[in-house]
Amino acid sequence: MLEDKIKGTIRDVIDFPKQGIVFKDITPILENPELTSEITKAFVSKSEVLKPDAIIGIESRGFFWGLLIAQAMDIPFIPVRKKGKLPYKTISYKYDLEYGSAEIEMHEDALSKGMNVIVHDDLLATGGTAMAAAQLVKSQGANVVGFSFLVNLTFLDGEQKIAPFSNNIISLVNY
Numbered sequence: 001m002l003e004d005k006i007k008g009t010i011r012d013v014i015d016f017p018k019q020g021i022v023f024k025d026i027t028p029i030l031e032n033p034e035l036t037s038e039i040t041k042a043f044v045s046k047s048e049v050l051k052p053d054a055i056i057g058i059e060s061r062g063f064f065w066g067l068l069i070a071q072a073m074d075i076p077f078i079p080v081r082k083k084g085k086l087p088y089k090t091i092s093y094k095y096d097l098e099y100g101s102a103e104i105e106m107h108e109d110a111l112s113k114g115m116n117v118i119v120h121d122d123l124l125a126t127g128g129t130a131m132a133a134a135q136l137v138k139s140q141g142a143n144v145v146g147f148s149f150l151v152n153l154t155f156l157d158g159e160q161k162i163a164p165f166s167n168n169i170i171s172l173v174n175y
């Protein structure tokens, strides 16, 4: 089963980046092209029914599959980046993380009104990051038709935070 293969490949790193955090390191998956491609196909088959016009990928680990999914679906990929990284005019949103706080940005012309998008990231923890990205989407008059994550840390209840934007929450692996 794909979930077992993913779980068997993810590496737990204890106390990174802070004491008490068990960090889910997905980099061993990226070293396995076959598994990476299998994951892309799984995301695409679960995303197709939502008929998105674009995939929003969140820096930095949301870029790994975000672009692969968008390419496979032949739709645009839109990067959401940490503050100060995007060169053109931006809109921004501040949020809390499992281990700190951050601010993310999107180019102000990246979305147009009425567009339907999926917000993608590697991992859902408290949901602060995905919610911030969804806020950026909504502020542009576009719609979040779903979220997709490789990993959902269900014990942190991130789904509760993002469900008001869309109930379509795809996750390939749950802990």
Ligand SMILES: O=P(O)(O)OC[C@H]1O[C@H](OP(=O)(O)OP(=O)(O)O)[C@H](O)[C@@H]1O
Binding pocket: 058, 059, 060, 061, 062, 096, 097, 098, 102, 121, 122, 123, 124, 125, 126, 127, 128, 129, 130, 158
């Ligand atoms: O649901 P949340 O509590 O908001 O946490 C999830 C976010 O945290 C991680 O990113 P991180 O900020 O560590 O940055 P990175 O992807 O650049 O490593 C992860 O990739 C998600 O973006």
Ligand SMILES: Nc1ncnc2[nH]cnc12
Binding pocket: 021, 022, 023, 024, 025, 098, 099, 123, 125
């Ligand atoms: N425990 C965790 N592992 C990997 N990425 C994370 N992002 C937020 N919490 C995380």
